Amino acid sequence: xxxxxxxxxxxxxxxxxxxxxxxxxxxxxxxxxxxxxxxxxxxxxxxxxxxxxxxxxxxxxxxxxxxxxxxxxxxxxxxxxxxxxxxxxxxxxxxxxxxxxxxxxxxxxxxxxxxxxxxxxxxxxxxxxxxxxxxxxxxxxxxxxxxxxxxxxxxxxxxxxxxxxxxxxxxxxxxxxxxxxxxxxxxxxxxxxxxxxxxxxxxxxxxxxx
Amino acid sequence: xxxxxxxxxxxxxxxxxxxxxxxxxxxxxxxxxxxxxxxxxxxxxxxxxxxxxxxxxxxxxxxxxxxxxxxxxxxxxxxxxxxxxxxxxxxxxxxxxxxxxxxxxxxxxxxxxxxxxxxxxxxxxxxxxxxxxxxxxxxxxxxxxxxxxxxxxxxxxxxxxxxxxxxxxxxxxxxxxxxxxxxxxxxxxxxxxxxxxxxxxxxxxxxxxx
Numbered sequence: 164x165x166x167x168x169x170x171x172x173x174x175x176x177x178x179x180x181x182x183x184x185x186x187x188x189x190x191x192x193x194x195x196x197x198x199x200x201x202x203x204x205x206x207x208x209x210x211x212x213x214x215x216x217x218x219x220x221x222x223x224x225x226x227x228x229x230x231x232x233x234x235x236x237x238x239x240x241x242x243x244x245x246x247x248x249x250x251x252x253x254x255x256x257x258x259x260x261x262x263x264x265x266x267x268x269x270x271x272x273x274x275x276x277x278x279x280x281x282x283x284x285x286x287x288x289x290x291x292x293x294x295x296x297x298x299x300x301x302x303x304x305x306x307x308x309x310x311x312x313x314x315x316x317x318x319x320x321x322x323x324x325x326x327x328x329x330x331x332x333x334x335x336x337x338x339x340x341x342x343x344x345x346x347x348x349x350x351x352x353x354x355x356x357x358x359x360x361x362x363x364x365x366x367x368x369x370x371x372x373x
Numbered sequence: 374x375x376x377x378x379x380x381x382x383x384x385x386x387x388x389x390x391x392x393x394x395x396x397x398x399x400x401x402x403x404x405x406x407x408x409x410x411x412x413x414x415x416x417x418x419x420x421x422x423x424x425x426x427x428x429x430x431x432x433x434x435x436x437x438x439x440x441x442x443x444x445x446x447x448x449x450x451x452x453x454x455x456x457x458x459x460x461x462x463x464x465x466x467x468x469x470x471x472x473x474x475x476x477x478x479x480x481x482x483x484x485x486x487x488x489x490x491x492x493x494x495x496x497x498x499x500x501x502x503x504x505x506x507x508x509x510x511x512x513x514x515x516x517x518x519x520x521x522x523x524x525x526x527x528x529x530x531x532x533x534x535x536x537x538x539x540x541x542x543x544x545x546x547x548x549x550x551x552x553x554x555x556x557x558x559x560x561x562x563x564x565x566x567x568x569x570x571x572x573x574x575x576x577x578x579x580x581x582x583x
Contacts (some may be wrong), residue, residue, distance in 0.1 A: 180564070204378075265569065308576060349571075361541075
């Protein structure tokens with residue numbers, strides 16, 4: 164399979180949401196034009212993104228919403244459950260434990276880590292908080308595949324290093340720092356300012372237009 | 374000015390981060406190729422994105438990192454301070470109050486709202502929590518321009534409706550629901566599952582390759 168761009172994968176996530184939403188509304192068929200319009204992109208982009216993964220839908224008939232959603236779920240690996248560890252049980256960490264969307268999409272938080280002695284040994288949502296000293300044992304026991312990094316910037320790199328040594332290959336990083344990792348490891352950064360900057364741009368353009 | 378795509382704006386945010394990072398490292402000049410490589414895109418894309426906003430840098434000499442960062446900051450409206458309201462002081466809300474990156478980028482949380490009688494009147498980080506009954510007064514007093522929605526899905530639409538009536542035109546929505554708003558209002562959705570789905574795709578492809 165040829166290399167697919169990050170932006171195509173990100174748009175597939177968006178199409179997945181659009182289709183789930185349409186299915187919830189009882190809609191059975193959708194065209195690439197409709198998917199495009201909902202997401203403010205061109206229908207050519209939608210068709211190109213889907214074409215990387217084979218042929219979906221029938222010319223002139225559009226896509227069956229359920230079939231297309233299931234096929235995208237397969238491409239994105241959302242048909243299986245993923246075991247996730249959360250490192251850093253501060254405010255962001257606690258918010259993520261409660262974030263129902265993760266579980267809905269198949270991402271199950273199975274282990275918590277924090278090095279604060281006041282937190283180690285406590286339970287949140289039925290999960291015990293472990294010290295990072297026992298990281299490899301817990302990763303092995305809980306078959307952890309993805310780690311969410313919600314620790315302060317100054318310890319984020321060492322936390323990732325420890326987890327990489329235990330064989331974890333996928334990271335979602337909330338710390339405002341660029342993480343270095345081997346080539347066979349993927350680190351995605353969650354930066355909540357990016358969407359705010361799009362709003363800032365929108366308001367700035369509006370002011371200029373006034 | 375012609376209509377700029379959301380993905381161009383999002384990449385400008387990324388370039389802004391890349392440049393800030395290079396400046397922190399003491400690097401004074403950068404080429405479109407280097408910006409492209411750091412962000413895993415093509416240099417043609419970088420040049421195209423920047424070309425919408427005029428001519429930056431000198432052919433063969435690359436860009437001055439500080440100048441380009443400042444110009445992108447101007448385009449994105451990051452040279453000014455934005456007054457932000459946060460609605461919903463639960464776990465996500467509390468995490469956002471502490472999220473230092475917002476302030477660093479010029480987004481200042483100036484007002485908190487929550488309808489929980491136990492929370493109304495309390496203070497967090499020097500900010501009083503208001504009931505939504507007084508929303509328009511507080512929005513006016515604090516000159517609120519952007520609202521972050523961190524309330525449960527079932528009340529998110531009505532919260533946005535109230536704020537739109539008070540003149541707020543930009544929203545960052547954390548509730549897992551599609552918000553309807555007038556054409557002159559922008560709603561960006563923060564969905565923390567999207568990055569996890571990119572990791573899921575990466576791990577799925579790796580498994581297939583094994």
